[in-house]
Amino acid sequence: MKERIIAHVEKHLETYMKYVEQMYAHPEIGNEEFETMALLADALEALGFETQRAFVCPTGFQGVYQAQKDGPVIAYLCEYDALPEVGHGCGHNLIAAISLAAGAALKEVIDELGGEVRVIGTPAEENFGGKVTMAAAHVFDDVDVAMMIHPSTEDRLGGRTLALNPLKFEFFGVNAHGCHPQQGRSALDAAILSYTGISLLRQYAQPNTYIHGIIRNGGEAANVIPAYASMEYYFRGETMAYVKELCKRAEDCVKGACAASGCTYQMSVYECPYEDNIINYTLCDLLKEAYAEVGRTDVLPVDEVPSGSSDIGAVSYVCPSLHGYIKIADACVNGHSKEMADATISSQGKQALRDGAIALALVGCRLLKEPALVAKAKEEQAAILKK
Structure with missing residues (x-):
């Protein structure tokens, strides 16, 4: 199954990279990502997903593929809103492609394992909280695990947010x-x-x-x-x-x-409030193993000092969530900059697309193969919420 997941991502890597480049060339700010929504929804339909557009939010979407056998629901989250002036200076174009590719790769093996894979387009992360709106609309209530990887200047298993x-x-x-x-x-x-x-x-x-x-x-x-x-x-x-x-x-x-x-x-x-992000260490451990599978062994642990804010927090309060980081640029490159946007379409960005998609798909595969890991992740989240 690992080989099939890798083969899928590598076979379609150029296509997925074209999506990254198209979003880079045509950035759209939060709640205005209509062109991007169409691009990603069209891609999911071509990959065999049942797709909904304008899902909960005007520029949200969801692609679903359900196996013949029952099993956990694994969701991959796409961000794709850009910033004024700098375009995709937070790398959301790469996030979207990584999650789309991961969902498609997991689809290649899910019929044998059972379960459901969803690729969910969550718009307007920067200011208006698409994930907050979707969480309030109960989108994640029946999701067993939600995952995404964010571009960064380092490989890291996750980090607390404010x-x-x-x-x-x-x-x-x-x-x-x-x-x-x-x-x-x-x-x-x-x-x-x-x-x-x-x-x-x-x-x-x-x-x-x-x-x-x-x-x-x-x-x-x-x-x-x-x-x-x-x-x-x-x-x-x-x-x-x-x-x-x-x-x-x-x-x-x-x-x-x-x-x-x-x-x-x-x-x-005047804007959308964001909850802090609940770290799920069970999922972080799985990401560390998956990163090792793609050759990323110098991975930093969870950053326990909260920094920044993200609407992933709203999801983490509903279901076990993973928000990892993957390196696409050196430490001298600032987030929310044109240089970071340029890094998404660099060779390092392309490598991150490949490795991040495979890693997320491998984590999903582990969860489908070993339901006990899903139960462990849920138990960990429940214990934190009780505090």
Whole structure:
């Protein structure tokens, strides 16, 4: 079965690489990936998957292949939204191709093993959380294991991520002429006081906590007391419970600023909140073995220091999930850069496509052959959720 999985990926590698290159050449930002959705859905249909387009999200999709025998449901997750200006600087075009190729390779052997393989297109990871929307729509409720591999500057089994809550504060005052400020109430003053108070929270926050924001609106003319101002913030921490506690303290700063300036405010969630990522070490161990099978032996362990945020967290709270990393560039290349985008279509990117797809397919094969591993992964996830 291993040989057949490898043979499939290598036979179709040039085709899969063309998908990577096409997405690179035509990047689409979150919730606008209509061309990409069609490209990947067409590919799945050609590979024999039963495909749904506009699945849950306007640019989401799902390809399903079910064996004649019952067995676990293995899902491979595709990301494919790009970033403004830099295109696929986070390598989502490569993620999509790796997951598609892995699902197709597992399909080659699943009839003998039993079970179901799904390739799920999860759009808008960067800001709008396609996986969050799909988790809320119960897409992953009957999935036994969900998997993906993210391009990086190192091979790594996974890493913790930060919970994220994006808040917008809007301030409402009274316009007045700049020479008659006593007749007005400055919304900008309320915003500045709030910004200062929230900034001071940083030194009292727990480790691995981040507060970063901007003043989005602050007035239109220097000689007019602004009646409207707004700020947008990201609050990040190790758990959503703590992040929400921090957000409550930030709102207290805003309340005080409004009391001092005579203004009012409104608070809203302006983007999709992300949960932290639950690491499943059972699946990480399987990925390590699969990486060794394709010659990647210098693999780093799970990064236990949380960093960044991703909507994979929403999936990890529903079913055992694997979010590994694969090297496509040297450490000098920054994430979310044009150089990282270029790396996805390099020879190193192509090698990562081959190795990552084979590795994910081999992990899926192990899970189908050994249901006890699925049970172990589920037990591990359940134990973490009970804490």
